[in-house]
Amino acid sequence: MHRHYAEAIADPDLIQIEPGLVCLRFEIMKVRSALGAVRHLLDAGLVRRGDTLVDSSSGIYAHALALACHRHGMRCHIVGSTTVDRTLRVQLEILGATLEQVRPSADLKLDQNLRVQRVGELLLAHPDYHWMRQYHDGVHYVGYRSVADTVGQELPSGPLTVVGGVGTGASTGALATYLRQAGRDVELVGIQPFGSVTFGAEHTSDPDMIIAGIGSSIEFRNVRRDLYDRLHWMAFTYARAGAVALLRTSGVFAGLSAGAAYLVARHERHRAPDRTVVFLSPDTGHRYVDAAFEGHERVPAVDGLAPESVESVHDLVLPWSTTDVVPGSRGADARDARSQRAGTRS
Known part of the structure; x- marks a missing residue:
């Protein structure tokens, strides 16, 4: 029995959306x-x-x-x-x-x-x-250790890709850290809104809406950039389409960051079908009814949506871009990353 409501809602539910694609669904992450x-x-x-x-x-x-x-x-x-x-x-x-x-x-x-x-x-x-x-x-990483334990125990053994908003870095960064410490092969894929400074996209902007909570216009010092393998930047229109599609296909009523994570997770699963992909749904969709779900019949289907793969954050284009991350580089040029990796291998 839980001693407090906070403890009752703190832990997430793991929901299989389709084979190899799992939603880590929180009431309030x-x-x-x-x-x-x-x-x-x-x-x-x-x-x-x-x-x-x-x-x-x-x-x-x-x-x-x-x-x-x-x-x-x-x-x-x-x-x-x-x-x-x-x-x-x-x-x-x-x-x-x-x-x-x-x-x-x-x-x-x-x-x-x-x-x-x-x-x-x-x-x-x-x-x-x-x-x-x-x-x-x-200190905000500490609470996610038990979540990582649950993910490690309940998901099949083998390669794992974790997808979620970067935000302060605590949720996605902590999950990847604790899972890696436990010996799991983990790729960490972060999501940012256009305009976020965290990985160097402050020169871009989303004319429709900034997705609060997954990015920042100021420096966040607890984001460990070296933990992330790949980044996606997504605009409001696509995140909205993802949120509607997630509800329509699975019944999961979640917010804009979950919608963005769902689209990215689908893409990552297609990109590496041998990996189990788990994406974070940090809250319910109630406060997004007007912004995201009103007029849902006019939201485009997600099957045809895909990111533009770019070499550099300077090449980002709306509504969806992706690039690999240079560890510790603030999302600098992926071209430099490939050069560095090639030099290391040689």
Whole structure:
């Protein structure tokens, strides 16, 4: 029996979408990360019950941290984006978390900078607050160890490809790390929105919508770039098509990042049919009803959608591009990567 709701929803379900293609479906993915981080901080004596934990969030992490704080008797303060909707605001209030939202902005970089700036102001005014630093602290990897154990136990032995949004790096990076430590042959494939700086695509932009949560307009210091083997950049229109197709074919009602991951996972499975491909679905589709699912009858079928394979991040083209990653290179020129690898082999 679970002792708290957070623990009941922290672990994902593994759903076979088709042979060799598996969805790792979370109710709220970052609950696992937040629970693991808060538990680690308490055990290490870095925080005490009753302390206030503070961080910035566009939505999912706010809910996750509020639940983790509720579970462990902590106070929670969130500096939120305007994407935090009424449904989440009500839950945060009842859970005892406090929320302040920055002024509206259509610019993701400005929104993130405003939130980080406000966190800095709060820490100066309240030095006893503990900043969770979800964008920078590797402690957020810890909670995914049990998820990696589940994936390793339940999926067939053999080569495995993990597909998911890069975001802060914690979910995909942690899964690959722990699975590799257990001896699995793991390829890690990350997904970014156009405009994200994490792997050097800040010169691009998506005219329709930035997919919040899988990319960033500011540097995330807990993304371990050397963990990733390949990257895909995907625009809103294709991620939307993927989300609709995922629901239509499997019944999985998930958000835009899951839609993008589904398309990429299909592509990776076709690319390497000998590998089992597992893709992350980090949340449900409820908050995307208007953005993604309204007008679903006009969304294109996914069977004909494929990425443009490019040699360099400077060659990225919408709506979908992919390239191999040079370890530690911020997604720099894949052509240089091939040269380096060829030189190493020779």
